[in-house]
Amino acid sequence: MDILIEVKELVKIYQLGEIQVPALQGITLSIERGEFVAIMGASGSGKSTFMNILGFLDQPTGGLYLFEGINGENLSREERAEIRNRKIGFVFQGFNLLSKYSALENVELPLIYSKVPGSRRREMARRALSAVGLGDRSHHHPLQLSGGEQQRVAIARALVNQPSLLLADEPTGNLDTKTSKEIMEIFKRLNEEMGITIVMITHEPDIASYGKRKILFKDGKVAGDHTSRL
Amino acid sequence: MTTILASFRIALRALLANKMRSSLTLLGIIIGVGAVIAMISVGSGAKKRIEEQIASMGSNLLVVMSGSATSGGIRFGAGTVPTLTVEDAKAIASEIPGIKYVAPSYYGIAQVVFGNQNWSTVIYGSTPEIFEIREWGLIKGRSLTQQDIDGATKVCILGKTVAENLFGGLDPVGQIVRIKKIPFAVIGVLSPKGQSTWGQDQDDVIFVPLTTAQKRLFGMQFPGMVRSISVQTTDPEVMKIVEEQINGLLRQRHRIPQGQDNDFTVRNLTEVASRAEESAKVMSLLLGAIASISLIVGGIGIMNIMLVSVTERTREIGIRMAVGAKGKDILLQFLIESLMLSLMGGILGIAIGVVGTLILVHFTQWPILISLKAILLAFLFSGSVGVFFGFYPARKASLLNPIDALRYE
Structure with a gap:
């Protein structure tokens, strides 16, 4: 199958004053196109650091990272922004929506930076909102929406540019069980029907069970990698 | 982007x-x-x-003033002792190149009466060229002519301030005013000029023919006496040269020996203004x-x-x-x-x-x-x-x- 992500001996060390804190201590794994991966681990295990590097938000201290065969090490700031814009969608635990903008405008945001003209931008954003079941709430501002709705706006924003990779960092961390399930159903549908590769961080086992593959992080290393067969 | x-x-x-x-x-x-x-x-x-x-004063303007009187070591300022004559003015006009107009002037302060109104003002005797030099037009009536100068006619032209003070709303042209009790026919009214650079009301003035001022109003200590001579040069570049030449010419005419002070002063008004x-x-x-x-x-x-x-x-x-x-x-x-x-x-x-x-x-x-x-x-x-x-x-x-x-x- 087609390999989307390949990392070899990935190392990340944070410099906190005099002290060096190792967050990733040699991660080697690959993720194929169309996979739904759940990354689990205790806090401080390096899973968020790993995801930030996958999403080109942060850079590793050492090791190799290939995304669609492109070596992340040689990319400029601008090129990394370009990849974040066109190839990757982010869903965060805290939603990270712009509170002064309506749901529709929040979803339009990535399209502004890929220079999609105004009318087409709105059309695409509307379609993305409908896809997560928020077509009728597009003019509400984030503070007028429930947590689940806000997260769905964030998902629509992540999807609007039709990325090849969806990264979700504790997407249900701020939501109740029922809403969490709704969000996970959306993820499942995106993965199965649209074939989007999803890498999701969570520490809740029943959320992780939505993933077909579970990777366990411990002290900056992969402690387990298990693919469930259907 | x-x-x-x-x-x-x-x-x-x-x-x-x-x-x-x-x-x-x-x-x-x-x-x-x-x-x-x-x-x-x-x-x-x-x-x-x-x-x-500056424009109202006239451009490229040099003024030759009569020399200062010296009495017991105290000098009284330019114009206090009359030393200039009409002949000096004529000599300047004919002998120095680069000059456009020359106007000798004789002035004094006198009371003017019209009906029951009176006003004290500067009576300025000069030749018609003075209006060219000062670029001063009339709003009514006519200007001075050579005939007025030759005949020492009793005519006058009023500045705006004088006209307003004596006549109010009346048309002054054709009326008779008395200057030092002598009747003068008003032949014109000057257009207003406003304040000079140093705050003087330039419209508070009456113009009469030079000869009339000399002979009928103020008298002369010697023939052809004037208080100042206004000179306008053709262009600003020659002002310095003309100034020097006037100095030389007048020293020669007044027979001032080497080493002695001038009995006149040449002032470059444009310089002051600039x-x-x-x-x-x-x-x-x-x-x-x-x-x-x-x-x-x-x-x-x-x-x-x-x-x-x-x-x-x-x-x-x-x-x-x-x-x-x-x-x-x-x-x-x-x-x-x-x-x-x-x-x-x-x-x-x-x-x-x-x-x-x-x-x-x-x-x-x-x-x-x-x-x-x-x-x-x-x-x-x-x-x-x-x-x-x-x-x-x-x-x-x-x-x-x-x-x-x-x-x-």
């Missing part, structure tokens, strides 16, 4: 989100630009006024400089607010970067924000500057010029202030690391 239109919309939203803060920042620029416009207008008004006064113009220029520059400082202070206000804004919106910057905003997109966004602030401030400042200037005009009666150049300059200047002071905060925002910005609390 985002489209410019989208950037403008983003900037506008950000500014509207903090209305109070934006308007206070605007105020700095408004005051700065308003002050620049008002000050430049006042300065160019002052310059214009002086230029008008010095006044110079100081007006310096003043307007100074005013402009002070006003510019307030504009720069306004710019620093923008920078301050933009820096606060960048810090406050670090998370927003992080979100934008996470969804694909490049450094230059963020740079452009904040730059446009500060540019919008400064340009809006510029436009409002121009409006306030113009209104302020008009109010100043209304209360001071100064001729204040609102120049389009000053407005354009202030607008461009405020724009550059926006870019200059907005650049540092914008650049700071654009260089943020996406993950650090996202994690910022």
Whole structure:
């Protein structure tokens, strides 16, 4: 199958004053196109650091990272922004929506930076909102929406540019069980029907069970990698 | 890069989100630009006024005054002892090249009576050339002629102030006034000239033929005596040479031996006036400089607010970067924000500057010029202030690391 992500001996060390804190201590794994991966681990295990590097938000201290065969090490700031814009969608635990903008405008945001003209931008954003079941709430501002709705706006924003990779960092961390399930159903549908590769961080086992593959992080290393067969 | 239109919309939203803060920042620029416009207008008004006064005095003008009297070591100032004659004036006109007009003058103060009205003023005896030299036209009647000079006729031309004081609303032309009890026919009224550079009312004067002043009004200590000779040169370049030549010629005619002081003085009035113009220029520059400082202070206000804004919106910057905003997109966004602030401030400042200037005009009666150049300059200047002071905060925002910005609390 087609390999989307390949990392070899990935190392990340944070410099906190005099002290060096190792967050990733040699991660080697690959993720194929169309996979739904759940990354689990205790806090401080390096899973968020790993995801930030996958999403080109942060850079590793050492090791190799290939995304669609492109070596992340040689990319400029601008090129990394370009990849974040066109190839990757982010869903965060805290939603990270712009509170002064309506749901529709929040979803339009990535399209502004890929220079999609105004009318087409709105059309695409509307379609993305409908896809997560928020077509009728597009003019509400984030503070007028429930947590689940806000997260769905964030998902629509992540999807609007039709990325090849969806990264979700504790997407249900701020939501109740029922809403969490709704969000996970959306993820499942995106993965199965649209074939989007999803890498999701969570520490809740029943959320992780939505993933077909579970990777366990411990002290900056992969402690387990298990693919469930259907 | 985002489209410019989208950037403008983003900037506008950000500014509207903090209305109070934006308007206070605007105020700095408004005051700065308003002050620049008002000050430049006042300065160019002052310059214009002086230029008008110079023009009213006559251009390229040299005045030869009679020498100062010396009595017991005390010198009494130019014109106190009559030493000049009509013959001197004729000699200057015929022997020195580069001269356009020469007008010998004899003047004194006398009381003028019309009906039951009286007025004390300067009676100025001269030749018709005086009006050419001073570029002074009539609003009514006729000017002096050579016949008036030759015949020492009892005619006079009134300055505007005199005409108003003696006649009120009446038409003075054709009326008879008495100067030192001698009846004079009014043949004309001069157009108003207003104040001279040193604040004298130039319209408070009566012109009579030179010969009439000499023979009938003030008398002469010797034949052909005049108090001053006005000389107009053909162009400003020759004034220095003509001045020297008049000095030489008159020393020779008055038989002044080497080493002795002149018994006359040549004054270059244009030089005096241009010095006044110079100081007006310096003043307007100074005013402009002070006003510019307030504009720069306004710019620093923008920078301050933009820096606060960048810090406050670090998370927003992080979100934008996470969804694909490049450094230059963020740079452009904040730059446009500060540019919008400064340009809006510029436009409002121009409006306030113009209104302020008009109010100043209304209360001071100064001729204040609102120049389009000053407005354009202030607008461009405020724009550059926006870019200059907005650049540092914008650049700071654009260089943020996406993950650090996202994690910022």
